[in-house]
Amino acid sequence: MKTFPRGLLAASCLMFASTSVLAAAPTGINPRVLGTRAIVACDAVEKSCGVASISFPAGISGLVPYGRPDVAVASMFYPSVDDAEAVLARTDAGDTAQAAVDYVFTVDPYADYRQLAAVKLNSDGTITVGQQTGAESASQRCAVKGATFVVQANNQTTATICEAMATGFQKAKGSLPQRLLASLKAGARVGGDNNGERSGVIRVWSSENEAVFYTKVLADAVVHSSKHALRELDVEMNRYQAGVAAPYASDLIPLDKETAKVVKRVLHKLGYYRGRMDATWNDAAEQALYDFNWNNSFFLKPTVVVDGQRKIDGPLVNSMRDADLDALAPASH
Structure with a gap:
């Protein structure tokens, strides 16, 4: 995948002179397997942020989620670590999550092929959310923004999947990792990836859980290439929380x-x-x-x-x- 010259987006956080011309899709990538659904959320009480995502190809754990205890990003369709890092830099400079995402879309020449969501937890406990989907993203794309979360998806069997995931998250009980998992399950009840769902990730970062003494990762579950990806993701996340995380x-x-x-x-x-x-x-x-x-x-x-x-x-x-x-x-x- 073509990327930005190192530091381009970071530098653009300080100054922007002109709108970039949108480029053709990056070559060397198989667009047929692209398609993902995800939820990004923060919790002001737990002081944590995280991402839960499920898709077809293996490797989404290294492609989609990006973050830390005060901000989480889901970079999808043609994912970009440069975009994710630029969002973090813009929010550090004072932008809301939406302003950060909007700005990144103006400087990314491949913006039409991106789907980007971000949620920022501020030091005063307020939360801002942001989302954009490029015009060339896969069909059956959708996005829903709530007060503390963003759901987005593309190349799904139904565009109603975002509403289902949002409702599932809002109705769920428990810690942020458990509610993110509940959102994925709620989406599965109405649809899924057009290619099938074989890989998934749930990753949550926290700054106040007792486990911060040795890690800021409150929950971490990854499944690659399994016909029962969502079920295995459920098992792996509970194993991690039971074995490593402090109780909530x-x-x-x-x-x-x-x-x-x-x-x-x-x-x-x-x-x-x-x-x-x-x-x-x-x-x-x-x-x-x-x-x-x-x-x-x-x-x-x-x-x-x-x-x-x-x-x-x-x-x-x-x-x-x-x-x-x-x-x-x-x-x-």
């Missing part, structure tokens, strides 16, 4: 009878729990959960009582339900 109160779920059975079953198979295999929760089960976390997770995730109801971390439960038990540390007695 918004991800707590009731420890009901079925959930207790799931957790106790895994703890029993790994040798942590030796008690009764029923739907109750007792001190032995709690100790087993503690021991499991001690051997497998960066952060301990015990059950907690909220307003008289016992709850447990949802990503932890999901990861245990889908666990490859051979990949987890068994109990050592």
Whole structure:
């Protein structure tokens, strides 16, 4: 793919003299496999920003998402790291997300072949969003902007997919990674990539999660070339959140009878729990959960009582339900 001379867009952030003439599509790229849907969002309470995207070709994890805890970008159709970096530079200079995207489109000679979304979390907690889709982007393209998010897509089986993803995100509960995943699932219920969906990525950056001590990546899940990409993306993200991320109160779920059975079953198979295999929760089960976390997770995730109801971390439960038990540390007695 042709790119800008290094530093061109960064320099353009300081001064712009004339409107660029739009160029023909870059050569050497197979446009047949292009087509992606994505959501970009920030959360002022969590102080995090992220991108969730699913598409056909492998490699979108290195093409579509770009960002950090205060800004996230999805670069699509003919993706461009130069465009993504220019958006970051413009927002650092004080532009809103929309102004940054608009400006990049004026200086990018391949703007007609881009689809670009950005969401910026400002230091005062306000959020701005921006989006543009080039005129030569694939058919069945769409975009929806909300107060804290942008959904965009191209080369889809239906142009209604953006509205479905936006609604799914707004109705979802939990941490930002969980809501981004819910948006992808909501879109899948109405359509998808015309080529099929085989690869996906969810990446979220945070500046305040306890995990920032060692990483600003709050969630990271990647799937390449799988017929069940969305399902595997779900599994991988919950494994990451359960194993690496600190827990969020918004991800707590009731420890009901079925959930207790799931957790106790895994703890029993790994040798942590030796008690009764029923739907109750007792001190032995709690100790087993503690021991499991001690051997497998960066952060301990015990059950907690909220307003008289016992709850447990949802990503932890999901990861245990889908666990490859051979990949987890068994109990050592």
